[in-house]
Amino acid sequence: xxxxxxxxxxxxxxxxxxxxxxxxxxxxxxxxxxxxxxxxxxxxxxxxxxxxxxxxxxxxxxxxxxxxxxxxxxxxxxxxxxxxxxxxxxxxxxxxxxxxxxxxxxxxxxxxxxxxxxxxxxxxxxxxxxxxxxxxxxxxxxxxxxxxxxxxxxxxxxxxxxxxxxxxxxxxxxxxxxxxxxxxxxxxxxxxxxxxxxxxxxxxxxxxxxxxxxxxxxxxxxxxxxxxxxxxxxxxxxxxxxxxxxxxxxxxxxxxxxxxxxxxxxxxxxxxxxxxxxxxxxxxxxxxxxxxxxxxxxxxxxxxxxxxxxxxxxxxxxxxxxxx
Numbered sequence: 001x002x003x004x005x006x007x008x009x010x011x012x013x014x015x016x017x018x019x020x021x022x023x024x025x026x027x028x029x030x031x032x033x034x035x036x037x038x039x040x041x042x043x044x045x046x047x048x049x050x051x052x053x054x055x056x057x058x059x060x061x062x063x064x065x066x067x068x069x070x071x072x073x074x075x076x077x078x079x080x081x082x083x084x085x086x087x088x089x090x091x092x093x094x095x096x097x098x099x100x101x102x103x104x105x106x107x108x109x110x111x112x113x114x115x116x117x118x119x120x121x122x123x124x125x126x127x128x129x130x131x132x133x134x135x136x137x138x139x140x141x142x143x144x145x146x147x148x149x150x151x152x153x154x155x156x157x158x159x160x161x162x163x164x165x166x167x168x169x170x171x172x173x174x175x176x177x178x179x180x181x182x183x184x185x186x187x188x189x190x191x192x193x194x195x196x197x198x199x200x201x202x203x204x205x206x207x208x209x210x211x212x213x214x215x216x217x218x219x220x221x222x223x224x225x226x227x228x229x230x231x232x233x234x235x236x237x238x239x240x241x242x243x244x245x246x247x248x249x250x251x252x253x254x255x256x257x258x259x260x261x262x263x264x265x266x267x268x269x270x271x272x273x274x275x276x277x278x279x280x281x282x283x284x285x286x287x288x289x290x291x292x293x294x295x296x297x298x299x300x301x302x303x304x305x306x307x308x309x310x311x312x313x314x315x316x317x318x319x320x321x322x323x324x
Contacts, residue, residue: 001067001101014094014124016083019103023070025130030077033134046073079133086143089197093147096154099123104130109178113146115153124150141192141199148188152234160237166244172276175267180244182209186229193230203230214250216265216280221254228253270307271300281311288318 001017027046034042049069056062074080087093087100098121105111105127116123126146132139152158166176186206192198207226214222229235235243242249247268251257270277272293285293285302292314293300306314 014087014097015099016087017099017101017123018071018074019101020067020070022102022104022128022130023067023074025104026079026133027070027073027077029130029134030073049073078136079139082136082140082143085140086147089144090147090151093124093150093154097122097124101125103127111142111146112181113150113153115150126150138199138201141197141202144197145185145188145192145199145202148192149184152184152188158234158237164241166241167276169276172267175276175278176244179213179267180240182206182213183229183235183240183243186210186226187232187234190230191234206230213267214254214265217251217254217256221251221256225250225254270310271304272297272306272310275307277307279308281306281308285311286315286318289314292318 001019031043031046034040049072050066053062053065053069056065083102097115101116101123103125108129110127111129111132113124113126116125124147126143128139128142132142153160165173166180167173189198189202189206193202207222210222210226214225217225243253247265250265267276267278269275283302283305285306289311290302293306293310
């Protein structure tokens with residue numbers, strides 16, 4: 001893995017390691033971007049630099065030369081500057097970690113900063129999409145936020161517990177992780193923004209994500225949630241887990257009474273089958289369906305809702321009874 005140790009502003013920063021796959025993907029993304037803009041010079045220069053390496057017989061030395069050439073191109077294109085700038089701002093992390101690893105993310109969901117303890121000392125790893133490097137200012141804001149996330153992980157007061165499953169059922173795990181990540185990222189990006197170093201589009205992007213995950217909450221409740229995490233004190237890992245798992249806890253923070261007008265939240269358990277529901281039946285349910293549900297669930301209330309599958313099943317029962 002290409003490695004370097006460098007100084008900036010008179011301060012020695014941790015050793016920087018670039019995942020070879022990331023370097024190659026970033027350079028190729030730049031090549032596509034240049035070609036789309038009608039610039040053929042970069043393609044010609046890159047071909048001229050790589051062609052002699054391609055001619056060499058397959059060997060470890062050949063692969064090493066490819067890695068070094070992609071690193072050279074990465075640096076020549078100026079993509080290392082935001083990386084150094086972000087690390088230069090995090091003096092506390094520089095004193096706590098031996099290495100900073102920048103790696104490729106497979107998807108947006110995989111973009112994140114984390115810590116990797118090891119015998120050679122702790123490493124900080126940030127995974128990023130290669131396309132991020134085409135917008136250096138946005139990349140700098142992203143790196144700042146992920147390094148704040150790493151600071152949270154290293155703070156005992158955050159109460160982080162690694163490798164914790166959030167859901168009993170695998171099908172529910174991704175949804176709960178999306179909720180956890182949303183509230184944590186709101187807090188992280190809010191702190192970066194209040195320090196005057198945030199990405200201008202971050203607030204709107206996260207508000208749209210909150211609207212998607214909690215579309216069933218009233219607008220005022222979603223705004224309260226947003227402001228609590230964007231402007232409020234940092235939540236702990238324990239609090240984030242509770243909010244990801246417990247819809248009632250989210251409603252309490254949002255100032256919404258679940259029994260008074262709030263529609264079921266995406267992924268919350270159906271009150272009938274108890275499975276996480278992503279497709280809720282449209283209200284109000286027909287009277288015959290409500291009556292059929294009450295046969296099996298006398299305490300069920302219509303405002304609790306029902307998932308689409310349960311509603312279809314009880315509709316079929318009601319239709320069958322009516323036919324006889």
